[in-house]
Amino acid sequence: MIGRPGAWENVKNRQTTGLVKRDSYQILDIEINESIEKTLASGLCDLNEKDIPLHDYKDIPEFLQGNPYVTDGYRVSLPFNLCLKSMFIWTNETMNIWSHLGGFFLFIFFMLYDNIIELPNHQGTVADHLIVTAGLLCYQFCMLCSAGFHMFGCHSERASKRWLAVDLAGILIGVIGCYLPAVHYAFYCLSIWRDVYLFTIAALSALIVFVQFHPQYFSVHWFYQRISVYVGLVAYGVIPATHWYFLNGGWGSEVVQMFIPKVVVMYMLGMLAFTFYITKFPERVFPGTFNFLGHSHQWWHLIIVMAFAFWHSAGRELLYYQTRHECHV
Numbered sequence: 001m002i003g004r005p006g007a008w009e010n011v012k013n014r015q016t017t018g019l020v021k022r023d024s025y026q027i028l029d030i031e032i033n034e035s036i037e038k039t040l041a042s043g044l045c046d047l048n049e050k051d052i053p054l055h056d057y058k059d060i061p062e063f064l065q066g067n068p069y070v071t072d073g074y075r076v077s078l079p080f081n082l083c084l085k086s087m088f089i090w091t092n093e094t095m096n097i098w099s100h101l102g103g104f105f106l107f108i109f110f111m112l113y114d115n116i117i118e119l120p121n122h123q124g125t126v127a128d129h130l131i132v133t134a135g136l137l138c139y140q141f142c143m144l145c146s147a148g149f150h151m152f153g154c155h156s157e158r159a160s161k162r163w164l165a166v167d168l169a170g171i172l173i174g175v176i177g178c179y180l181p182a183v184h185y186a187f188y189c190l191s192i193w194r195d196v197y198l199f200t201i202a203a204l205s206a207l208i209v210f211v212q213f214h215p216q217y218f219s220v221h222w223f224y225q226r227i228s229v230y231v232g233l234v235a236y237g238v239i240p241a242t243h244w245y246f247l248n249g250g251w252g253s254e255v256v257q258m259f260i261p262k263v264v265v266m267y268m269l270g271m272l273a274f275t276f277y278i279t280k281f282p283e284r285v286f287p288g289t290f291n292f293l294g295h296s297h298q299w300w301h302l303i304i305v306m307a308f309a310f311w312h313s314a315g316r317e318l319l320y321y322q323t324r325h326e327c328h329v
């Protein structure tokens, strides 16, 4: 049920009838009715309390529903400039936006630090620079897509669906960013298997992109199907990891003892994040208590950033191991 018609009805009507104002344009179904320069010039934090009213769960349109245990703090049908400004006020999405914007800047920092300091200190090759940079760019892309979804998802139903697609594409790229350096350095001396696994991961990713064209893919009814696709892609990693374990001589091998515990920790972090995501804990137990701080999606975001950072450092250790040891194959 929609509590307050006003702005929401206006945006909905404009979008369904195509009556977009002539001085506005659209990017990813966001109607830009005020230039970015004008928005920035007006001062991002310069907000009147009435500019962004926050709504209860019972008053928000269906496309914003999904977590009834977060009972308040919803932004509804904001224009572009207020979506942007809303990250500077306390809503139930503020932490979701900033946690992944923070992650984005963290991975930019890692990229600069690795390329300027770490890799030159370890005699990294051009290929090392490229692989490490590609992995971190994937993480950055994932973080930006997610922050964008949480910032602009409240604009309109169409924008929300479009940005959900962007967010999911970001997750796919983020998972590819986990596989790419790990497979490259784990199978450093076994280039045939490296190519087999990189090709398989590319093929699975292409298949996921293809599945996204199904008209039902982004609907609420396909929630579990969407999740299974990503869980499948992540779970696939057990196959190359197990194969790698045996190719390296099992637990007696130094590199196996170094890297396999990190694979286990990474999967445990992934499962922990996923548990928060799927169970909606802790707000399920205390509805309304964690509306602004501490609800499950914020834990999911935080653990994903930690998992990416952890996996990046694990990949770096594997790289240094491979550069210290010559291939004997």
Ligand SMILES: [Zn+2]
Pocket (backbone or CB within 6 Å): 096, 146, 150, 297, 301
């Ligand atoms: Zn999110």
